[in-house]
Structures are given as structure tokens and as C-alpha cells.
Amino acid sequence: MLELKELTKVFGTGDDTFVAVDNINLTVEKGQFVVLIGPSGCGKTTTLKMINHLVKRTSGDIIINGQSTSQMNVVELRRDIGYVIQSIGLFPHLTIANNVAIVPKLKKASKEEREKRTYELMEMVGLDPDIYAERYPAELSGGQQQRVGVLRALAAEPDLILMDEPFGALDPITRDQLQEEMKDLQQRLNKTIVFVTHDMDEALAMADVIVLMKDGNIVQAASPEEMLKHPANDFVREFIGEDRLAPQPDITPVSDIMVTNPMIVDVKDTPRAVLAKMKRTSTDIAVVTKGSGHRVQGTVTANSIQRQQGKASSVEELVTESVITVRGNTTVRDAAAQLASDTRILVVVDRQNRPVGVVTRAWLLQSLVELWDESSSE
């Protein structure tokens, strides 16, 4: 959809130059919500504005749908790209309806088409056209104004929308609301969005891909989960902030922390063989499965085998059948609750009830401590 190739911007001439964007490469897929983030002066806004040629690039190329934008008519290009800015920039002398319809008007859409589209859009974000169409921007709240700002960008049905800190000037509650609406709109309409912000919470809430920039370079481009889990370096860690890196048992799935290679034995195995295997691998608990389907039957512990030594011919007789199984997407918080009251081991199973991992109390505790250490080791 959108490709930035060795994109560079140098401001100034002669000895007095400043490299705002330094040879960056980035590919954005159709339908992706990409957030450019970084400290002020990192080049995120410059990068954004080079896409619609509000800032002229020094070198490199921008390719939209396989076509280099350097060959395109700048005005036509901009009409095909939605643009939303922090200061909103609604035209104060035009009604809301005329503000929304401005790009279709520039593209010479008929009056009927413009009206129809405007009404549809306004209804989509809950601005009743009968009430608001003929009002003026000054009669709207900040949040409503920026909703109109977003509609104005959507009016000509662009595939690509650029947003430059669009919610930065709004109060926190309105901001949260608009973020949610925007994310919803983007998914519903399958728009590709490049969004600039300096607010990490905003990036985490909205992005499919976060592109963290510093001094004109991309430091890390990754999904929010990936960036939280594996920050590329200290700068990323610092920028994300410790509180966000801390383990979040409410959202972390148990599959992230489980032991992924638990000992699995068959009901037919002899207690002696299982015990030997346990000693070899320093494990004291095994998941017992049955047959070729590997369906979970229960667990068996080293203790119970030792106590019953000689009496049982297979582990089937020693299995504790009250084992609790959970799916991988169970949150760590829920898993911890069960480990605290009901059982000392949870078997994580897949759709076919085959074991994919286990979590014990000790293991859970240890992984939480590790996560904490990682995030606070700075």
C-alpha cells in the first residue's frame, strides 16, 4: 500500500543543516494502522508530511500502490489522501456539511453525491445531520469538531489517511472516546492509517504497528505486544516506560508464561520408567495422556509414584483425575486465581484437549518475578 524507501529530509543549506529524517525504510500494508511515535524532533511529523508532499523530501522515494509519488500531481495526490491535524483546521466560515464535503467538491462531485455522502458520514459518527449539518464549527465542542475533521478526511473515500496528533489537543476523556471511535471506523472501513503521536498509551491503544523514531531514524517497528515484550534497546524501554513494561496479568495470556515442554507420559507407561524420566529431567510432575489422540487424563507426581512403588503396573492407577485444564488464551490473572485455590498445576490444552504446556504455582511466581526484573532492571 505505502512504501517509504530510503526517505531523507535535510532542512537548511550549507553548513547550517539539520537531518530531520535519515534514510528510513518502511512498508505499510493495506488496512494497517501504523503509529509513528517518538520524542519531539525525532522526525515523525516530517515523515508524515513527506507522504502528502507538505514537506518536500530531500531524497528517497514514496510509493503508493506501486507508484512513485514523485511522478504524481501533488494536488491530485493530496485529494486522494485523507489528512487530519492536531489544530483540527475546520473552515470557520463554512457549515459542518460544507466542511465535510470540501474534498468531494474539489474533486467535482455533484451536489447530490456530496450531500448524500456527508449525511452518511455524519450519521456514522453520531452527529445528527438534521441538527448539525447547517451549524458552524464554532458551535461545536472540541471533540465534535475533530469528529468533523475526521469525516472531512474520509469524505472522498481515500484508502490512505494521515493523522498528525489528531487528538492531542482534546481532554483525556474525549480523547479516549475518539480513539475508540477511530479504531472502530478504521476496522470497519478497512482504511490504511499513518498516525503521529507522542503518547505511548495512544499508540498502544490504536496501533497494529508502532514505529518508534529517534533522531530521524526508526529505532524499532513492531506490533504493540512485540514492542512491550521485546523492546529493541534501552531507548525503546525508556520510551515505553517502566509502568507499561511491568507484567500485566490482566491481559497477558497464560500461553506467554507456561512451561512449553512439559513431560508427557502415556497411561500405559510403567511407574518405574516415568520416575526414571523424571529424575533425568529434574521434574516432579508429568501430564498423563491417553492413546494417539494425547487427550489429557490427569497428572502424576514423583511423590505418588514413590509412595505406590511396586503396587501399580501402569501410571493409569496413579493419575489424579481432578486436573484442571485451561486454554492458552486464559489470562495470567485467572490462572493465578485457580492456582491459588483449586490446584497446584494447570494443564494448558489446545482445542483438541492435547497438552501444550503446564503452569505450576512455583513457575507462575517465578515468571512474574522475571517479568518484573526485566522491566525494572534499568
Next chain:
Amino acid sequence: MFESFFNLLIQRQTEVLYALREHLLLVFIPVGFATLVTIPLGILATRYRLVEVPVMALANILQTIPSLALLALMIPLGFGIGQRPAMIALFLYALLPILRNTYIGLRSVDEGIKEAATGMGMTYFQRLYMVELPIAVPVIIGGIRTATVIIIGTATLAALIGGGGLGDFIITGLGMVRDELILLGAIPAALLALLADFILGKVEYFVTPRGLRIAREK
């Protein structure tokens, strides 16, 4: 004194009306031409620094020359005496208020609005006539209003270089030490200034887009 003024007014009404007509020409022709010249010049000044610096400097200098001196200067500058040199001087004098307001009006259009307009794909001229001029027009009309009121007053001095108008009565009255004759020029000139200010004030209000009026009332 006022009694003799009214008597004189009735007695010489044809002359007064003629002077008034001359005076109106001394105002509207210079202000009209100044408007035609300065609006494009103001637009260019906001766009090109190369135009901005000399144009604004020249307009400022013209304004610092005392109006009487500027009228008198027409003679050594070779324009001679009469209505035409008076109009030229008044035209020069009307430039600054309109130029300044055009420039300020366009300059004060919010940067975000301009960026949005360009970013959405307006050409320079589309942005100018669809966005910047509608927003700046009340300020520009304000400049024309100021210039008109100033020139109505200054035009009374045109009589000094034979430009005619209501100033003729004032100059003659001063020479003959006749107060009622001075008033015969001064009172209509003052009323004219008030009337022009009132009418152009209304114009200013009506050319202000509704959305801007709402914004301003907030």
C-alpha cells in the same frame, strides 16, 4: 452663528451640492483605485517576501508624510494643481490602511486552517478564494472603511492645490474670517465621514461570514 450658517446653507445650496459632489469624487476615486491596487498587492506581500518588504516600507513612508505636505508636493513633482493631482495624493494616502488590513487579514488566518486546506488538495488559488479571502474579508473591508473616513477628512485640504470639494468653503472662510463659511464646508464633511463610517460598518458586518460572526460572539 448657526442661524447665519443655515441661512447661508439655504442661500448657497446649489454650490454646496456641487462641492459635495466634487468631494465625493475626491474620496471614492482615490479609495477605489487604492482598493484595486492594494488588495492584489497585499496578497502578493503575504506570499512573497520580495514584495512584502519594499511595498510595506513604501506604504508606511507615504503615511508618515503629513497630508498637507503630500498634497503640496504634487506641484514640484510636476503634477501641477487641480483635481487630478489632488486625487493622486489622496490615492497615495489611502494605500496604507487598505494594504495593511489586507496583509494582516490574510496573515491572521490560522496556520492550521491553511495547512488543512493545502493538505486536502487545494491549489494556491483555491485556498485563497475558498478559505483565506472569505476569512480575511471583514478585516479588508475594515481597512477600506478606515481609508474612506481618513480621506473624507484629508480631502478638505485638496482645495489648497485647487482640487475643489468642501474644502473650498473652509479655505475661503478662513481667508475672509467668516465662521459660517467655514462651517459650510466643515459640517457636511463631518457628516459625510460619520455616514461613510456607519454604512461601511454595516457592509463590514454583512460581508462577515455567519460562521465567523458566531465564532466572534463566543
